[in-house]
Amino acid sequence: MNKNPLIPKPHKIIGINRETDLESTFRIEMDTAPVMGQFYMVSIPRIGEMPISISGIGQGWIDMTIRNVGKVSQAVHFLDMESTLFLRGPYGNGFCLEEFKGQHLVIAAGGSGIAPVRPIVEYYYNNQHEIDKLDLLFGFKTPDAIMFGKDIKRWKERFKTILTVDDACGIWDGECVGLITGYVKDIKLSEYDRMDVIIIGPPVMIKFTAAEFIKRGVSEERIIVSMERRMSCGLGKCGHCKIGEHYICLDGPVFRYNDAFKMID
Amino acid sequence: MGWKFTNTAFNDLFAGLTEDYIILAPKRFVNRGRFSDTDLIRYDEVKKSDDIIWKEKSTFSPKEAVFPVTQTLFYFTEEAFREPQPEEKQYLVFLRPCDINGIRRPDTINLKNGPEPDSYYANLRKRVRFVMIECTESFDNCFCVSMKSNITSDYDMAVRLTDDKVLLEIKNDDFLRYIRSDIPKIEFRPEFVLENKIKVNVPEVDEMPAGVYEHEMWNEYKSRCIACGRCNTTCVTCTCHTTNDIFYDDNSLAGERRRTWASCHVDGFTDMAGGISFRKDNGSRMRFKVLHKIYDYRKRFGEHMCVGCGRCDDNCPEYISYSGCINTLNKVIRETVS
Amino acid sequence: MTLDVNTKAVVKNAYRITKHRGKTALRIRIPGGYLKAKHFDLLKEIAEVYGDGIVHLTTRQGFEISGIDYSSIPKVNSLINPLLQDLEIDIGVIIKDTSNGYPSAGTRNIAACIGNRVCPFANYNTTALAQRIEKEIYPNDYHVKVALTGCPNDCIKSRMNDFGIVGMVEPQYDYQRCIGCEACVKNCKSNVTGALSLHKGKVKRDARRCIGCGECILKCPTAAWTRNPVKFYDILIMGRTGKKNPRIAEEFIQWADEDVVIKVIKNTYRFIDEHIDKTLPKEHIGYIVDRTGYQVFRDKALEDIKLNPEARIAKNIQWGGFRYSSDVFMSDKLQ
Numbered sequence: 001m002n003k004n005p006l007i008p009k010p011h012k013i014i015g016i017n018r019e020t021d022l023e024s025t026f027r028i029e030m031d032t033a034p035v036m037g038q039f040y041m042v043s044i045p046r047i048g049e050m051p052i053s054i055s056g057i058g059q060g061w062i063d064m065t066i067r068n069v070g071k072v073s074q075a076v077h078f079l080d081m082e083s084t085l086f087l088r089g090p091y092g093n094g095f096c097l098e099e100f101k102g103q104h105l106v107i108a109a110g111g112s113g114i115a116p117v118r119p120i121v122e123y124y125y126n127n128q129h130e131i132d133k134l135d136l137l138f139g140f141k142t143p144d145a146i147m148f149g150k151d152i153k154r155w156k157e158r159f160k161t162i163l164t165v166d167d168a169c170g171i172w173d174g175e176c177v178g179l180i181t182g183y184v185k186d187i188k189l190s191e192y193d194r195m196d197v198i199i200i201g202p203p204v205m206i207k208f209t210a211a212e213f214i215k216r217g218v219s220e221e222r223i224i225v226s227m228e229r230r231m232s233c234g235l236g237k238c239g240h241c242k243i244g245e246h247y248i249c250l251d252g253p254v255f256r257y258n259d260a261f262k263m264i265d
Numbered sequence: 266m267g268w269k270f271t272n273t274a275f276n277d278l279f280a281g282l283t284e285d286y287i288i289l290a291p292k293r294f295v296n297r298g299r300f301s302d303t304d305l306i307r308y309d310e311v312k313k314s315d316d317i318i319w320k321e322k323s324t325f326s327p328k329e330a331v332f333p334v335t336q337t338l339f340y341f342t343e344e345a346f347r348e349p350q351p352e353e354k355q356y357l358v359f360l361r362p363c364d365i366n367g368i369r370r371p372d373t374i375n376l377k378n379g380p381e382p383d384s385y386y387a388n389l390r391k392r393v394r395f396v397m398i399e400c401t402e403s404f405d406n407c408f409c410v411s412m413k414s415n416i417t418s419d420y421d422m423a424v425r426l427t428d429d430k431v432l433l434e435i436k437n438d439d440f441l442r443y444i445r446s447d448i449p450k451i452e453f454r455p456e457f458v459l460e461n462k463i464k465v466n467v468p469e470v471d472e473m474p475a476g477v478y479e480h481e482m483w484n485e486y487k488s489r490c491i492a493c494g495r496c497n498t499t500c501v502t503c504t505c506h507t508t509n510d511i512f513y514d515d516n517s518l519a520g521e522r523r524r525t526w527a528s529c530h531v532d533g534f535t536d537m538a539g540g541i542s543f544r545k546d547n548g549s550r551m552r553f554k555v556l557h558k559i560y561d562y563r564k565r566f567g568e569h570m571c572v573g574c575g576r577c578d579d580n581c582p583e584y585i586s587y588s589g590c591i592n593t594l595n596k597v598i599r600e601t602v603s
Numbered sequence: 604m605t606l607d608v609n610t611k612a613v614v615k616n617a618y619r620i621t622k623h624r625g626k627t628a629l630r631i632r633i634p635g636g637y638l639k640a641k642h643f644d645l646l647k648e649i650a651e652v653y654g655d656g657i658v659h660l661t662t663r664q665g666f667e668i669s670g671i672d673y674s675s676i677p678k679v680n681s682l683i684n685p686l687l688q689d690l691e692i693d694i695g696v697i698i699k700d701t702s703n704g705y706p707s708a709g710t711r712n713i714a715a716c717i718g719n720r721v722c723p724f725a726n727y728n729t730t731a732l733a734q735r736i737e738k739e740i741y742p743n744d745y746h747v748k749v750a751l752t753g754c755p756n757d758c759i760k761s762r763m764n765d766f767g768i769v770g771m772v773e774p775q776y777d778y779q780r781c782i783g784c785e786a787c788v789k790n791c792k793s794n795v796t797g798a799l800s801l802h803k804g805k806v807k808r809d810a811r812r813c814i815g816c817g818e819c820i821l822k823c824p825t826a827a828w829t830r831n832p833v834k835f836y837d838i839l840i841m842g843r844t845g846k847k848n849p850r851i852a853e854e855f856i857q858w859a860d861e862d863v864v865i866k867v868i869k870n871t872y873r874f875i876d877e878h879i880d881k882t883l884p885k886e887h888i889g890y891i892v893d894r895t896g897y898q899v900f901r902d903k904a905l906e907d908i909k910l911n912p913e914a915r916i917a918k919n920i921q922w923g924g925f926r927y928s929s930d931v932f933m934s935d936k937l938q
Binding site: 003004005006007008010043044045046047048049050067069070071072073084202203228229230232233235236237238239240242244245246247249250262264265 | 338341378380381506508511512522529536537541544549553562565
């Protein structure tokens with residue numbers, strides 16, 4: 001009976017951290033370590049199931065940052081410490097950190113796209129020697145929408161970090177305002193095969209940010225994106241996440257952009 | 266090896282088979298068709314040969330036999346889960362060669378795609394046997410020959426029906442025991458349809474030219490297609506589904522997780538929480554489906570998904586011809602390439 | 604020679620007293636509006652040889668051939684014999700002498716939309732039922748108008764008739780086959796009465812709001828909704844045009860089966876027999892019901908009928924309709 005991969009397992013919530021009005025990070029007990037960039041199918045029986053990427057990995061736990069925008073995510077936001085979440089996974093292809101060894105890595109994340117890259121930044125924060133250089137470019141809609149503010153402040157100590165908001169709303173005291181695409185030019189590029197660029201965010205943000213990097217001479221093979229789609233199974237069966245011959249749940253969510261840009265919805 | 270039955274003797278054979286098998290075949294539901302005073306023909310349990318509709322195409326495909334429209338994955342009470350009781354019944358499905366080839370696609374998706382097979386599908390599928398209905402003359406809208414799905418050897422028995430007799434080939438020896446000793450043996454091998462009225466030129470390109478995705482040929486479907494999803498629900502190869510949780514009206518702590526068929530043409534198929542969705546217009550849904558059936562799937566699995574049963578064209582209320590669309594696409598590709 | 608015409612007899616014979624002295628017009632009955640094209644030759648011949656060459660299409664789906672001399676009536680009556688044979692006798696109507704034209708004209712031609720022979724929305728064969736009713740009620744002198752329509756779209760405008768028979772279908776739901784696509788729910792909400800709603804991924808039907816139009820069956824992509832093969836009818840009564848209180852018909856019996864339809868109409872003729880004001884040259888059924896009240900009509904209409912269990916009868920009917928009031932609307936001057 002336990003061989004059925006669709007049956008989720010109970011996991012305890014051991015930490016809840018409110019990031020914004022909409023987003024909270026849930027720390028969940030987990031005895032096996034997933035790969036960064038992978039996702040779990042998270043559910044509350046009676047309400048439903050949803051795919052959520054991992055926003056942090058530690059000893060005996062994982063973090064998941066969940067945006068309160070749907071039926072299930074709303075229900076999750078009602079949960080307290082010590083409550084149970086039901087998970088199955090991890091699923092999908094994550095980031096291959098091996099490939100970034102000694103490289104100049106640029107991470108550009110828009111909005112909640114910062115969640116899946118957080119473990120990567122965190123990893124290099126603690127293992128800076130594994131990488132030549134790490135540049136961070138984060139964009140949020142408004143100052144209120146900024147997630148992981150404390151983390152970003154900490155990361156800033158070790159990495160070049162650009163933090164921008166689309167709309168300052170009169171309360172933003174940061175240096176940068178405007179779309180993330182406008183700040184791509186501020187990243188100093190390295191030679192072709194010495195650098196990799198990770199771009200994660202809403203589909204439009206990915207498209208235009210990638211275009212900026214490509215315009216500046218970064219080749220598509222050096223760009224890595226993570227794609228979000230509706231999913232019902234996470235196992236290549238339900239068909240919701242299919243684009244072209246690819247199933248995002250199986251072949252992704254992390255793709256090289258030379259594959260991803262050919263995938264037309 | 267073959268046997269020759271009178272119609273009566275063939276009905277008698279069913280009496281034996283129904284002791285061990287639930288027989289599923291195209292069946293007529295009188296006056297239950299979409300329109301008043303029309304019949305519905307779809308797969309359902311039959312008890313005798315006379316209940317089978319041999320000479321008309323069923324509106325819905327036999328995929329229902331292996332892939333129920335609604336399937337309970339598990340029940341939950343508070344935090345305990347229980348899978349439905351495992352079913353033991355054996356099924357015998359009467360179907361044509363295109364549909365036998367067609368069911369290989371749900372097999373591929375459910376048993377081979379992804380890290381592990383779908384246990385619900387696998388559990389049902391292994392209890393299903395096929396009786397091939399010989400099909401030597403195609404129906405309207407059939408283009409199995411173009412899709413190379415007109416021939417198969419993947420069946421346990423095959424049957425030919427003539428006015429006064431029934432010929433049966435048995436390939437799976439398990440079924441020999443149902444044949445009465447007085448039934449005369451004959452040589453019988455089923456034949457296959459070798460030509461359809463409708464011919465489709467399936468583009469055989471390794472890489473779809475980028476211009477095809479943006480091509481104006483899809484625009485007409487923006488307004489013509491009404492996103493009803495009949496092409497998907499009648500298709501033998503469509504397997505998309507959506508998972509839903511429900512709780513019981515009388516007790517919200519108990520409920521079930523289940524899945525139901527989904528359609529890539531119907532609104533909401535790509536909706537994500539937060540309001541993002543893809544392929545909003547029906548033209549791009551048509552493009553998505555068509556390319557999936559005759560290009561994407563082959564790239565991944567090595568054969569085309571579509572088997573040319575023509576049910577999508579039989580049932581489209583807007584008279585959109587999917588086969589016609591493939592022919593147009595083929596032309597567009599040739600123009601784009603040259 | 605001076606004309607000596609018995610106008611009562613002429614009118615009963617389906618001829619009209621026209622404004623042109625000496626000229627009459629014949630109304631051809633076409634039950635259910637169902638006419639084989641071959642009959643056009645005959646209509647043309649009568650119109651061109653005995654009439655003024657014109658054939659008028661009547662609102663009740665008949666033909667009116669005008670400009671006929673009164674003296675031609677016997678000849679025309681003998682010519683229309685094939686029409687009587689094909690359109691009346693052959694569907695079971697009893698006409699004792701077919702050489703003298705139509706035996707009566709009070710009960711009007713039964714009009715029908717094209718029905719399920721052609722229309723995808725229609726829930727029954729309106730032609731067949733029109734012919735069956737014709738057989739039951741014609742010939743008859745009582746002034747009764749019956750119209751049949753395949754679905755609640757009511758294209759024949761049956762609500763303007765004494766009897767409007769609207770096709771209903773009971774949609775039957777297969778829970779397992781439903782994929783929750785909401786095609787039926789959305790359509791019912793926007794085009795019908797909103798009798799359907801999505802409930803936990805499946806569809807719920809509010810039987811009290813359902814008018815049996817069958818659109819959910821038409822929209823369903825999985826045949827989760829199918830037709831109950833038993834056909835049902837909504838019997839609308841006492842709609843009318845006319846100078847005195849025109850109004851649309853109201854529902855008398857919902858979900859009646861075909862036998863109930865037939866029997867109610869036949870009982871109505873018995874009701875007329877009992878209650879018609881014989882001092883008047885004629886009295887329309889609607890005005891008789893106005894005099895007796897709905898309850899009296901209802902009791903007679905349902906007499907000796909075994910209703911099918913699905914049938915639902917109106918407790919009360921309040922017809923509205925229009926009442927001319929010159930004082931209010933027709934003042935000489937705008938104040």
